[in-house]
Structure formats: C-alpha cells, structure tokens
Amino acid sequence: DASLFKADASGIYVTLDFVSPWGVDPSYGFARYSIGSDLLNTAWHAGLGVGGQTVSTWVHFDRVNTAQLYVARNNGFYLYQSTNTWSFWFSSNSDPTAANTDPMVTRDSVYCYRGLKNPSFGRWYHDKDTYALGTGIYAYTSSITAAATHQGLLPRDGTTADVCLHVVDSNNNQPQFVGSYMRGVGSGYTSNTRGIVLSGTTTNPWVSGRHEVSVLCHSTLEANFWGTKMYTFSSALCRSAVHEGLIPWSHFDIATRTPITLYIHETTGHHFYRTNRRGMWGTFYYTAADYQAYLLSTTTTTPTFDEDHFQVNGVWTGNNYGTVYGALHFRRESDMGFGAYVANVAEWETAATLWFHSMGVQVYYPAIYVRSETTSATTGSTYNSVKLTTSSTPPPANDGSKLEIPMVSTYFGSVWGAGVITFSSCMSTGAFFSGRITYSDQSRPIVYLYWIAGAVQRFHPTYRAEAYSTHYYNAGGYNAYYVSEVDLGASAPAEITANRARVRVLVTDFVFSTTVGTGTYRSSNTYLSSAAYHAGMLQVGEAGEMYVHEVGVMPHLYATLNRGLLSSYATNQDAFVFSWGATPPPVSATVTMLTINLDIYGGGTLVGAGAYTKASVINLAAFHS
Structure with missing residues (x-):
C-alpha cells in the first residue's frame, strides 16, 4: 500500500x-x-x-x-x-x-533511552559476567540493561527508567574495568578497551582516573581479590571494600542495607600483599612491571599511598591462611598476619595495625615453628622481602649476613646440625638443640642467626633428653646459619669455616646414643653430646663451648668402652675431633693416641692375643695384653 x-x-x-x-x-x-x-x-x-x-x-x-x-x-x-x-x-x-x-535520543557521544525497562530475567542472565564488564565505567561491549541494573539506574522490578550512555573517549582505550557483584548482576573485569559511563541525564559524570560508584553488594560470593590497601584491577570490588573496612558486614543484610558511595581511584603498582582483614583474605600477586590497580575511598580525594612503606589496620594474626616464608623478613607472598605474630610485632589472634616496609631482594628466609605450624625456609636471588613493624620509620637495610629472631616457641620442627645448622632447619628448634634457649621457652628470647653462604661441609646431630635428636647432613658445601644468643656483630665469627665450627654442646642424662670412634669420631651420625661425654670433655648435665674440626677420611676409627659408653669401630669414614680452642689437635691416619679408662665390664668384641683385630674394643685389648 x-x-x-x-x-x-x-x-x-x-x-x-x-x-x-x-x-x-x-x-x-x-x-x-x-x-x-x-x-x-x-x-x-x-x-x-x-x-x-x-x-x-x-x-x-x-x-x-x-x-x-x-x-x-x-x-x-x-x-x-x-x-x-x-x-x-x-x-x-x-x-x-x-x-x-x-524513546531514543542520539548524539555524537550520548545515547539516551527513555523508559528503559528491565525484563524478568532468569538467574542465568544476572549471574553471568559476560554481559556487563566494569563498575562505574563499563566496557563498550557491556549490555546496557545489565550495566544500568548493576549501577542502580534501572530497577529490577520492571519499573521503567531513563538511562543515558556516555562515550568516555571514542579515540582511546581505558586502562581498567573493575568487576563486582551488585544488585543481582555479576559484572566481570577487563582492561584496555573503549569505555562508557551511564547516568539518568544527558550530563556526562565521568572523571578521568576516578569512578564514583553507588555500591549495593549482592553478596561476598564473587571472584577473588589480590592485594592490601592497593588492589589489582582484577580484584572483586565488594570483597576489596570489605577488606579495606569501607563496607561493613551489616551491608549484606538484605532487609536493612542501603547503597554506599565509594570512589575507585586508578593507579599502578607492583606488590599486592596477602592479609586476612575483617574476615576477608585474598591472594598475593607480584609483577616487576607496572600493573593496573586501584585504591578505594569514601571521598573524591585520592588516597596517599607508597607501596614501599604503608600502614594497614585490622590485620588478623590468627591461623595461618597461607604459607609464610621466613621468620623476620618475609617473602612478599607470605601471609602477613601470621608473619606479624612470628616476627613478634603483634599478639596472637588480634586485629593488628602494622607498617609494611619493602626491604629489597633477600637470599635467605629461615623457618621457625610456632603455634603448631612451621614457616617455610627458602633461598634464592630474586625474592623480594618485606619487614613488618609498628613504626612508620623504615628499618635499616639488612646487611645480608645477620638476622635477629625472637624465638616464640621450641615446639619441634626438623633440624640438621647443632650450633651450625642448615638454612632449611627450623630455627627455633635449632636454637634449642644448639643450647641457646631452654625447653618450651615462651618468653621470646632474642637469638641471632648468622648467614654462612655455601661453606659448611658437615652438619652433626646431637641429643637432648626433652626432644631427642637432630639429623646429620653431608652437604659438601651448603648454606647454613650459625646460632648465637649474643650479638656478634655484622657477620658470623671468623672461626666458623668450611671445616671448623664453634658449637655449644650439652650432655643430658641420657648419653647412650650412636657413637663411632674414640678421640676421632665418625662425622656421619655420631651424636655430639655422646662423643663429648665419651671423650671426657663434659660430664652428664654439663654444657660447654667447643670446636668441632673436620679432619677428612680416617682409615680406622677405634671402639672403646669409655665412662660406661661403648663406641663402635669403623673404617674409611669422614671424621671429626673436638678441641677447646680454635686450633685442632694433631691427627694421624696411622698412629692414634687414646686416653681411655680401664673399664672392662661393658661388653664388646675382643679377638686376638698380643695382636688384635681392629674391631676389638681397645680397653679389653689393653687389659688383656
């Protein structure tokens, strides 16, 4: 027609x-x-x-x-x-x-719809984040209906509303679009694409680098978040806002909640720390390059933030929600709340106020055992560290050789060595076996650890009645710590070398553990406490500072019954000797001078007459001949 x-x-x-x-x-x-x-x-x-x-x-x-x-x-x-x-x-x-x-008004940069109506969508639509991307500012590919509902411009009950779309910058992409779950719409995150903002009038509300958001969180069951104070752009807004203390838990009571106005401030950063704050805990993220991030506030003023030195409140110091690397300086991916308790800057199960101080690259992070959990030890040349304090004053730069650790417990983790222990050992247990702290000491005594890089050859076990023994380790040049209860200066004592260590040895009421040799003892699995008693250097219940000297492979280590302790014979074994001074006693591969007791009632092997097998117990042979 x-x-x-x-x-x-x-x-x-x-x-x-x-x-x-x-x-x-x-x-x-x-x-x-x-x-x-x-x-x-x-x-x-x-x-x-x-x-x-x-x-x-x-x-x-x-x-x-x-x-x-x-x-x-x-x-x-x-x-x-x-x-x-x-x-x-x-x-x-x-x-x-x-x-x-x-209904439609079109211009170069504004699109308005009069009487836009929200249909009765199924839950599948409102839960999918692919239909809306961003918060405050949205990716141009977002559904306008979903974004307007998410922002609070369009009611869910079918009531119509006027909604205007404003093109942010038709020539340039915007750096970040933060995701959130608000008003029943799941909005995802994206980056580096063209952006739009929505309003109820033709006036464009967009401010570069800052997004005003009327927050009405649907629930906390949204995506994860990364960071503390500063959050990655991919972090879910509602969870970050609760973590930051800008949204109370009462906000999620559907019967009473009201919108809260927040401002998202765009920034960039490198270090996004893991903490548990106000019942929210996220994950760690680190990048060497500038990474898109945001800060949150309740005003238009951009918060002042220095990612190398900043204060955080409400850090929960209770159960460990992630691995902790170190005992005083921590690798940045550590759970900082538990780390604060380990570092003795916060009490157990409190909401602490802490300062985070970047300390640069560290190569050593010792382990410590506390509250039935062990922090992890690690070493490497690329791990950045952080130190937690209660002061805004940055701590002095670590000199790379000494750590000062408050020992919070002697509950037991694995230890290799005594006095000089492997870097992977539990430091609190190592301090106990090294005689620097007493059993189950809860007074947090200060113990100093001195880093020895790739030098120590042998790590000797020892025994204490309260906690049994440490382990032997044959390293052939291994990273280690020297444990001391006094400050010895910037580095480990000069007498700690590849083949010599100063060790505090304790002889408890039980000394009958593995002992091989006499005077010269097998390095592998001979307990220092038993050997020191067997050699006559210490009595039961005594302790003393002595030197352990590695003397290489010895063809014969003889068996004796000395002071009621029977040692064993071995051949062609790495060996050590004791001394009270730094100079080792003379040692010969062919002639061995022994000082022994004529104790013949403790059993043992005796074969021969005049000439005896090398495995014979020397006391019995001497008496017999």
Missing part, C-alpha cells in the same frame, strides 16, 4: 504491524541499529510498540559508518554489538536533527 510508505532525503516513514516479535535474526545495536537489522525486531527493542499494536515512525539513516553500536536487552530482545557500519534510528520527527521526546 503506497500510502503507508513515504521517502525523502532524511529517511523513510513506515507503519509497522506488531503481530510477532520475531523478525529476521540477528539484529544489532542499542538506540542506533545497524542497516542489516530487522525493523520489527529493532522497533520492538526500542519500545515503539508491543504485540497487537500498529505504529508509524520515521527511520533516519547515517550514510557514513558508525564506529560503535552498543548492546542492550530490552522488551524481551537481546540484540548484538556491531562496529563500523551504516546505522539507523527511530523518531516521530521527520527532521533527524530536531529535538524530540521519542
């Missing part, structure tokens, strides 16, 4: 019969639609009519490519996003440049 169609230079005039909403699929756009879209679908989407209605409207064309056609679900239709295409829009006015009161 020619009377239903008019054409002129500005567009065409059509009458549409809304007998069915399903025209040609697919259709593209929001406010402006692509040339290839079905008129009936797009008119229904635009709110011009519903089933059973007949509507006449002008259709105006842009005969140049439109850079971006946006996407929104409306009136039961979900149309698609498109780029660089001719476009059209609907109007009751034949003049495409005239102001009008139609």
